[in-house]
Amino acid sequence: MTEPIKHDTVLDTGAEQLGKTYARALIGAAQNEGHGVADTVVEQLGRLVDEYIAGNPKLAAALRSPRVSENEKVRVIDRLLGGEFHPLLIKFLKVMATRDRLGFIAAVRTAADSILDDMMGRMVASVRTAVPLDDNLRAQIVDRLSFTMNRQVRLIESVDPALIGGMVIRVGDKVFDSSVANRLDAMAHRARAGFSSKLLERFEQFTSQ
Template sequence: MQESIKHDTVLDTGAEQLGATYAAALLGAASSAGAVDEVLEQLSELVSVTLREHASLAAAFRSPRVSIEEKQRVLDRLFGDQMHPVLLRFLKVAAVRGRLGYLPAILRAAQAQQDELLGRVVAEVRSAVALTDELREQIRARLSQVFAKDVRLEERVDPEVIGGVVIRVGDTVFDSSVSGQLESMSRRASAGFARHLRERFDQFTTAT
């Protein structure tokens, strides 16, 4: 009988432990194929975008009522011609073992393990609007200078961060938010707002 699959939550210790085990296996296979970055990027896209935007697909992956064969057919049909073979094989094995519901935990663990291996700093970035490519690279480059290490950004749009950007690296917080300017910010064009963020970012990183 196929085992029941639990919903993965951040506070689920069992999910995190299982995620770490499967993440190590995935990274090992991806490393042997010389495709760690590509595999992690595709897994992140699957978890953070595809499954988040398509709740029915996420539910099917979690459900013990959907057969292994059907889950594997779905994987082939949706991703067979665009996903790296290492990741596709991994997902099919996860389907056999009833672990597709744990993909978020596996992604978190894989990213953490790779960050540790590379000595990479993780920066949580909260901004009122999505970062532009230019601003993203500016933030990454500046933080790399500050910490003298490679930096990976974890981005989150947070409307409460009015007119600025808040960056947390461990216990260090860089805060350029200007919450008192709600009315003026609401009238800014998107490009102008991104420029404003860059200016604010320059101001508070220059002081470090």
């Protein structure tokens, strides 16, 4: 069965444009704060969307609800986020709250990622693995991709248990695929360190081709 073609709606376009407007304002303010602040606030904005909002439907509903007063939204931001995030990001969220724009925070995050990547000359690589990457393996993948592509690389990670013994990396239109189709019972008992070592070996093989 053929899926229907999805067309952008006026609402989608409006959210995208609003997201870009606020994202530019956030990044501009962060650059004025000093070196590295833009990276920090954009990373924290992503964590806010992925962990705090996506993981807490009640919080998400409260932030976007017109029935919750602006003052209450500001109090929620202070109470839940004040000690966790950069003061500039907290101030930015409060501005969005007073303008009843917190329902667009995901659009701001998407735009901020894209704008900052362009400014930094970074490429985005999506990485799909059978288990979450540890810090060491993540760093080695970034270093190897950066060397191969001769550009800074930012990873977007996802986990797919079907990729036992392998991973799939996409950079633009280029796909590096080292996934293993066979599911062997022994793999399920493989130590995490051993798995990471084998994964890195395959990664080095297909990036050196």
